[in-house]
Amino acid sequence: MSVCLEIKNLTKRFPGVLANDRVNLELRDGEIHAILGENGAGKSTLVKMIYGLYQPDSGSISLHGQELHFSSPRQAIQAGIGMVHQHFMLIPALTVAENIVLGSEPGNIHYRRKENEEVIRQLSKQYHLEIDPSAKVGDLTVGLQQRVEILKVFYRKAKVLILDEPTALLTPQEVEQLIQVMERLREQGIPIVFISHKLDEVKRVSDRVTVMRAGKTVATVETAKTTPQELANLMVGREVVLQVSKPPQTAGKPVLEVQDLVVAQGHAEKVRGVSFEVRQGEIFGLAGIDGNGQFELVDAITGLLPAKSGKVVFRGNDITKANVHKRTTAGISYIPQDRHADGLVLDFELTENFVLRDFARAPFAQFGQMHRQAIEAHAERLSESFDVRPHRIHAIARNLSGGNQQKVILAREVSREPELLIAAQPTRGLDVGAIQFIHDKLLELRANGKAVLLVSLELDEIMSLSDRIGVIHDGRLMAVLPGGQATREQLGLLMTGVKLEKEG
Amino acid sequence: MFWHILAQPELWAATLAMATPLALPALGGTFSERSGVVNIAMEGIMLIGAFFGVYAACLTHSAWLGMLGGIIMGAVMSLIFAWVTVSIGADQVVVGMGVNIFAAGLTTFLLNMIFGYGGTPTSTPHLPNIHIPGLSQVPFIGPVLGQQNVVVYIMLLAVIASHYFLFHTNLGLRLRAVGENPQAADTAGINVWNMRYLGVIIGGMLSSLGGVYLSLGLLNSFEPNMSSGRGYIALAAMIFGKWTPFGSLGAALLFGFSTALSMYLQGTGNISTNIIQMLPYALTILALVGLVGRSTEPAADGIPYEPNK
Ligand SMILES: Nc1ncnc2c1ncn2[C@@H]1O[C@H](COP(=O)(O)OP(=O)(O)OP(=O)(O)O)[C@@H](O)[C@H]1O
Ligand SMILES: [Mg+2]
Numbered sequence: 124m125s126v127c128l129e130i131k132n133l134t135k136r137f138p139g140v141l142a143n144d145r146v147n148l149e150l151r152d153g154e155i156h157a158i159l160g161e162n163g164a165g166k167s168t169l170v171k172m173i174y175g176l177y178q179p180d181s182g183s184i185s186l187h188g189q190e191l192h193f194s195s196p197r198q199a200i201q202a203g204i205g206m207v208h209q210h211f212m213l214i215p216a217l218t219v220a221e222n223i224v225l226g227s228e229p230g231n232i233h234y235r236r237k238e239n240e241e242v243i244r245q246l247s248k249q250y251h252l253e254i255d256p257s258a259k260v261g262d263l264t265v266g267l268q269q270r271v272e273i274l275k276v277f278y279r280k281a282k283v284l285i286l287d288e289p290t291a292l293l294t295p296q297e298v299e300q301l302i303q304v305m306e307r308l309r310e311q312g313i314p315i316v317f318i319s320h321k322l323d324e325v326k327r328v329s330d331r332v333t334v335m336r337a338g339k340t341v342a343t344v345e346t347a348k349t350t351p352q353e354l355a356n357l358m359v360g361r362e363v364v365l366q367v368s369k370p371p372q373t374a375g376k377p378v379l380e381v382q383d384l385v386v387a388q389g390h391a392e393k394v395r396g397v398s399f400e401v402r403q404g405e406i407f408g409l410a411g412i413d414g415n416g417q418f419e420l421v422d423a424i425t426g427l428l429p430a431k432s433g434k435v436v437f438r439g440n441d442i443t444k445a446n447v448h449k450r451t452t453a454g455i456s457y458i459p460q461d462r463h464a465d466g467l468v469l470d471f472e473l474t475e476n477f478v479l480r481d482f483a484r485a486p487f488a489q490f491g492q493m494h495r496q497a498i499e500a501h502a503e504r505l506s507e508s509f510d511v512r513p514h515r516i517h518a519i520a521r522n523l524s525g526g527n528q529q530k531v532i533l534a535r536e537v538s539r540e541p542e543l544l545i546a547a548q549p550t551r552g553l554d555v556g557a558i559q560f561i562h563d564k565l566l567e568l569r570a571n572g573k574a575v576l577l578v579s580l581e582l583d584e585i586m587s588l589s590d591r592i593g594v595i596h597d598g599r600l601m602a603v604l605p606g607g608q609a610t611r612e613q614l615g616l617l618m619t620g621v622k623l624e625k626e627g
Numbered sequence: 628m629f630w631h632i633l634a635q636p637e638l639w640a641a642t643l644a645m646a647t648p649l650a651l652p653a654l655g656g657t658f659s660e661r662s663g664v665v666n667i668a669m670e671g672i673m674l675i676g677a678f679f680g681v682y683a684a685c686l687t688h689s690a691w692l693g694m695l696g697g698i699i700m701g702a703v704m705s706l707i708f709a710w711v712t713v714s715i716g717a718d719q720v721v722v723g724m725g726v727n728i729f730a731a732g733l734t735t736f737l738l739n740m741i742f743g744y745g746g747t748p749t750s751t752p753h754l755p756n757i758h759i760p761g762l763s764q765v766p767f768i769g770p771v772l773g774q775q776n777v778v779v780y781i782m783l784l785a786v787i788a789s790h791y792f793l794f795h796t797n798l799g800l801r802l803r804a805v806g807e808n809p810q811a812a813d814t815a816g817i818n819v820w821n822m823r824y825l826g827v828i829i830g831g832m833l834s835s836l837g838g839v840y841l842s843l844g845l846l847n848s849f850e851p852n853m854s855s856g857r858g859y860i861a862l863a864a865m866i867f868g869k870w871t872p873f874g875s876l877g878a879a880l881l882f883g884f885s886t887a888l889s890m891y892l893q894g895t896g897n898i899s900t901n902i903i904q905m906l907p908y909a910l911t912i913l914a915l916v917g918l919v920g921r922s923t924e925p926a927a928d929g930i931p932y933e934p935n936k
Contacts, residue, residue: 174814176813176814195813195816195818195934196813196814196815196816197816197817197818200815200816201816206814208814211811212808212810212811212814212815213808213811214804214807214808214811214812214926215807215808215926216803216807216923216925216926217800217803217804217807221800221804222811225800225801225804225811225812225815225817226801226812226815226816226817227815227816228797228800230797231797232796232797232798233795233796233797234795234796234797234799234800236795275815
C-alpha cells in the first residue's frame, strides 16, 4: 500500500507547552489509522496542523509525496482533506442543511434551499445518519449535532478523513453505524485518521495505531498484533489497571431522597414520577439511553429545572423549592455533563474556575473583597493534587485539553467536601488514565461515607462502580438492581423499556 | 380629530421621508453586525457621506456624482474602520466612537476650510424628486408613494435587495455564518476577515447614502453635525428590527412617523410635541425589554477573530 499522508518531525509550541514534539505519522491509502493518547498528549494539535488550523513551527506534512503548506482550512478542503472536530464547529442559529453546505454551496449566487435540503436528505439516508435537514442545529441533541458534523465531511467528498473523537458523544447504536460507514469508506480506499479514547473501538476498527505521549509519537503498532492492555500501558507510560477494584461496604443513612418526581421541559414531561434514594457510602448508578430523562432528573435535583410535582429531600430537608445556591451550600456538588457550557467559564483562568462556587465565601473573600492569595493557594493545591496539566494556575481554561478541563471541574466539586456528588457523564472524552483517576476519586468519596449519584451512558462505567443501579426509560425508573448482580443483558433490556420477569 | 390627522397623506409622505435617513444606516448596521462587527460608527459615516456628497456635487456640478462621491468616501472610512477592528482586532465600540468624533471634527473643519464661513453654496445641485407616472395619480397612495426623493426609492429597493442578499444567497449565508461562529466558518473554508470587510464596507456605503440624503436630498447644503444623532437612532432601529432589513425598515418607519407627527402637530399646538417626540424612544425601551420577543443578536457580534491561534 502506498503512503498517502506523511508527517515528519512536526513540532508545535504554545506559550509554555510543547504540544507536538517531532511527531511522525504515516497514513497509508485505504487504512484506518488510530491515534491514541492521554488527554493533552497533542492529538488534536497534530490533526489541526494537518487541517491548516494551526501552522507548525517546524517539520513537514506531505500528501502523496507533495509537501503541503496550509495557511487556512480552505486549502486543506481543496486538497481533499476533511475533518470532524472534537468540539463542534456548528452554527446553532442555522439549519442542518445550511451548516453542512456552508463554504461549498452549489450554484453561484442564489442559495438553493430546497435542492440543498434534498441532497442532505439523500446523503443522510446513504450513510444511515438520519436527520431532518431543515431543523435548526441549536434545537438538536448533542448526538444529532455530532451527526451533522460527520455529514459535513461526507458532503465535501473528502479523500482523506480525520475524525477527532467522533464517537465521544454518540450512543452505542450510533457508534455501530459510524463504524460501518468507516469500514465502507476503507473498502473504497479512503484513508481515515481516527482519534478515540475507547480502546475497544480502536481495537475493532483500526488497522494500525499510533500512540502519542506528552507531545511525542511513542510507537506505531499493527492493531491485530497488540492488546488493549498493551495500548493502555504505552499511552500512559506505566501499568494501567483497566479493571476497577471496589471494596465491599455497607451503605448508611439516606442522603438524597427523590419522591415521585415529575419534571417537565416545555410541554413535554421528561421525568414522570421517579422515586429513589442515595445513601451514605454508596454509589448509585443511573443507567439509560440518552434522552430518557436522566439529565432532566439531575437538573431537577441540582435546582436547574423546577419540579412539576414530587419532592427532593436532602439530609431530611425538603429542598424541592430551594435555589441552586442553597442546594450547593447545603452540600451538593455537581459535575455537569457539558463541561464547556455548564462546568467552566472557558475564558477565565484556572484560579477563578476553581472557586466558581465559593468565591464569595471565606477564605476566598471577606466583606465582598476577593482574597487573591487564598484563591491562588487553593488553585495551587488543587492543580497539584488532581494533576492538572499544564501545571499553571493562571492558564485560561479554554486552552486546556478536554481531560484536564474535566479534572478542574472534578477538583472543584470534590474539594468542597460535599455530602452528595452528582456526576453526569464524568469521564466522557477522557483517556484511560484520567478515567481511572476519576473513578478512584468517586470511590474515595464513597469510602469516606459520602453519597454519589452517577449518571452515565456507558454501561461499563455504571456496572463497575455502582452499588445499586437504577435504570431509567422514558422518564420512568424501570428497576433498581444491586450492582454486583445485574448483568449487561438485563440492563440492556430495561434500558429499552422491557420489563424483567419477577424472579422467585 | 386624531383620525383626521391620520387620514392626511402628507403625514405619511413625511413619515417615509423622515424614515429614510434612519432606515439606510440601520440597514448598514445590520450588514456590519450580521458579519460580527459591532458598528456604532454610523453617525460619523453619515456625516462623511453628507459632507463629501455636497463637496463632490459642487466640484462636478452633478448631484449624482455627488452621491457617488459621498458613498465612496463612506466606503473608505469603513475600510479604515474594518482594518482597525477586524485585522488589528481593536475594540469595536471604542473605534466606532472614535470614528464618530473624528468625522464630526473633520467635516466641520473641511466645511470651514473649503467653503468658508458662508457655508456650502446654495447653487449645490439637488437630488431630484421623482414622479412615478401611474402611481402619483392614485388618490392617497399617490401623494405618499408616488413623488418622493429618489433616495427614498433607492432605500426601499435596498431593503428588498438586502433581505434577498442576507437570507437567500450563498454569500449572505457565509456572511451570517461568520457573525455567528467565525471559527466554524473558518473550518468550513470561509475567509472570515473578507466576509467582515464586506459586511462593514457595504454597511458603510448604505450609511453614507443616508448622509447623502440629508445633505443632497432634503437640504442641498451641509451643516456641521447635521446627522444630529440619527446614526444612534438607526442603531436602535436595527436592534428593534432584530438585525433584519425589513425589521429595520419597520422600526425606522415608526421613528419616522413620530417625527412626522410632531412636525404636523407643531402647527395645531394641542399636544406637546415633546411628548410625541419621546414616543419612539419609549417604544424602543419597551421593545427591548421584551414586548416584541427577545432580540437575538448574532452570536459572535463584537468579538474579534484571530485565525491560527
Ligand atoms: N490554542 C492553544 N493555546 C495554548 N495551549 C494549547 C492550545 N491548544 C492546545 N494547547 C495545549 O497543547 C497540549 C495538547 O493539547 P491537545 O488539545 O492537542 O490534546 P489532545 O491530545 O487532543 O487531548 P484530548 O484527548 O483531551 O482532546 C495541551 O497541553 C493543551 O493545553
Ligand atoms: Mg483532542
